[in-house]
Amino acid sequence: MAELLEIRDLRKNFGALAVTDGVSLSVGEGELHAIIGPNGAGKTTLIAQLSGQLAPDGGQVLYGGEDITHLDMAARVRRGLARSFQITALLPGMTVLENVALAVQARSGSSFRFWRDAGGEEITNAQARAALEEVGLADRAAVLASALSHGEQRQLELAVALATKPRLLLLDEPLAGTGGQEAERLIALMQRLKSRLTIVLIEHDMDAVFQLADRISVLVYGAIAATGTPEAVRADPAVRAAYLGEDA
């Protein structure tokens, strides 16, 4: 498997706290790589450094062989690296379609003038509708984002990320706050996406993680305690002790 993402000795401190403590890991093209670990282990902080939201204090991030460590978020999105947020970043006063259309625009880098040009808006909306179709929200396109259920908002966040046509998708707790059928729908969606995208997934729902992941990395106190297939990670005594507990 060719490596799409390579993280080398990444470091981030908040004051005296080493939140990312020399993390090295690679993610192959087409892989779904889950990052698990206890609360406060530094998972979100790690993702933020991959998306370009947070600058690391040391180490390197390579994407498709290119050193992107010092690129900003917009430059990473243009290269096909998209993040779906743990904290909902939707515009509640805009429709579902408008939320996705804005993301399409961001990826194409189209100017405001292009947006207003005849045809521009239509193309943008067609791409936005395709993303909504993919996540199963097409029939909610005209509804205000604020009127969606929690699970639907998570679907919309995924549509927003997909609208940027990512090659690598960073998902931070996409199942948070969902349950039952909503969670099942999102898991089925991730299962579909993993056939055509590379995904780095942070998730606390262990059933979902063990079902979806090709490989799992366990982060404990900012460092990788283990990386391997779900079977290997489940069997790792250090992982069981540090995180999964007796009944894992």
Ligand SMILES: Nc1ncnc2c1ncn2[C@@H]1O[C@H](COP(=O)(O)OP(=O)(O)OP(=O)(O)O)[C@@H](O)[C@H]1O
């Ligand atoms: N901006 C910040 N300034 C100071 N400390 C921070 C900041 N962001 C995070 N931290 C601290 O860094 C540590 C790691 O936080 P992070 O959110 O990355 O963990 P996490 O593994 O994603 O946790 P969770 O599973 O609860 O989401 C925590 O102790 C947190 O309090």
